[in-house]
Amino acid sequence: MVFSVVIIGELLAFILTLAPLNMASQRWNNLALISLFIQWNGLMCSAVLCLLRPFIKNYSQQFIAISSYLSILFILALLSELTFYIMQQYAITDIISATSHWEFLTHNLLIGGIISALALRYFYIQHQWRLKIEAESCTKLQLLQARIRPHFLFNSMNSIASLTRTRPDVAERITEDLAELFRMILRDNHELITWSKEKELSQRYIDIEQQRLGERLKIQWHTDTIPDNALIPALLIQPLLENAIFHGIEPEINGGSITVSGEFDSTKLKISIQNTNSKNLVHRQGNKMALSNIRERLHTHFPDNASITCHEKDDIYFAIVTMPYQHKPDE
Template sequence: MNTPIKSSDDNLFLPNSCDVYTVFLGILVTELLAFVFVLVPLTDWDYTKIVTDLAMVSLFMQWVTLGSMGLLCLIRRWLSHNNNMAAFISYLLILMMTWLITEIAWQLNLSSSNHYLLFLGRNLGISAIISAIALRYFYVQFQWKKETDANANSRAQALQARIRPHFLFNSMNTIASLIRFQPEKAEYVVEEFAELFRASLTDTKTFVTFKKELTLCQQYLDIEALRLAERLQLVWKVDNIPEDALIPLFSLQPLLENAIYHGIQPLEEGGTVTICGLFDGKQIQLIVENPLAASLSPHQGNRIAQKNIQQRLLVFYGNQAKLSVQRKTDTYRVIMSLPYKNEYDENSYRR
């Protein structure tokens, strides 16, 4: 299963007023504005009057906010096709809700003003200014997020393009060496190679399940096993990693490729690559360890590939994921840490 990076398919610039978190922020910001409106005109610190005024202003403003957010939640699906129309309708709805709450407050004699038109005009004026500022802020934030997502996707594409070629060239060399003397094995390698090549051309904005990533890794390792034979030994300790965990496509395979290319291949006797997985319910750790010849200096390509993977993790997860290296005299260990998420998280979490 392939799952795109979560970039909202909702093209509406307005925040989702059906979301509990958004409603909470709306209530909080409204209450802060109510404090400002009550405290600014004060000349006499009569605490009884302050509390009374704050209660009335808060009640009025919260009803406007909650009423407007409720209406926008109800019609949200019809607003997502055109942001200009959405801005106009949203602005109009907020003003209409302000007028409605003003009318109710006047009928209940909750206003300290003796003039209805003055009371209505003041409320509509304040609502018009604050609403215009808020809508403008949401639109600018929406445009900034779109530009950030576009840059992140371009960056991910460039980084993955730099990771692809190594195993493709090695696979072609293996096929060339088998095709005359072992045609059946050569055919098998071609089939495995085709699967890997198809996966490498997949959209870079893609998560795959851990099970799928392991399948790709095994296909790559099958090809390398034909090339290195008994020189390559593998130890897997990943049974505790949930198979439905979503990770970026080709995040583990390049680490195995580095372990073989920089660890096993230079050693005449070969060695063992150990793949270990740790999971605490929230965080996944994937550890790849390989032997290292004492006289062998780290290859420049090893650092480049690891830097690319680290940058891809940054694109996918931000600061929630990291790649670290532990190098000793005869061993080389790479630790990739990333947050656990599954298909349910991807389909339900929309912020």
């Protein structure tokens, strides 16, 4: 920031020396003096603002802006007075001999006021821009992690490493499952796929987790009523199954069971995922992104008549998705 202040100050010094057209002979001398004065001002203001920072940083933006600006003007006035005094005392130059004291002060305050306002504005915008970039990259990462729990990825890798020795055929199948799942996860998931495809993806996911959790994971599917050609947002069910495993199965020594059931009445689909809830006193802190992500996607595809609700009853946790029935045109 200090470097930018020096550059801005030097540019201002150039402009001020170049502006008057009739003083060609003295130009370089003037530039040196004006530079000295402006840099002195600029660096002094930067130093004072840095010192002020701990005292004003907790106030509102408006207060910070006004107090910074006023302190800059104050320093400008102070240094102008000092300069005027020194120059008069030692008669260093005749630049100011022609101008009155009052004129010198107002001149400096006006020019300095305008330039410092522009500079402050520039730094403010630059700061906002930097914040925005940081925020954006942060949300992108969160979105990605909402789709892929890092735990799942690394645990699966570990399962594969283990299976490779003892049951290479299963390792092969799990690798294929993982590839298929990730191909869908990494796609822009704002699309609709058929229920049969979604069910297949979910079952591949369960297949991977089954290897890891063994008997602890029990799952039942009662979804025969849902037509295969029904269209639903891609990867709607898989994150809900992931949640069920994370909160209901993994924390229990003896595991638990998940039931996926479907209802269909020619206009509407209802898919519910139920899992036995862990009785452990402390619940695991989950990733709330999954639910809000699903809600958002449902809203994009079916703005008014789709929903996801969650509730707990008698130690069973329910996540229920309802949406209108749309289907792929028959080929």
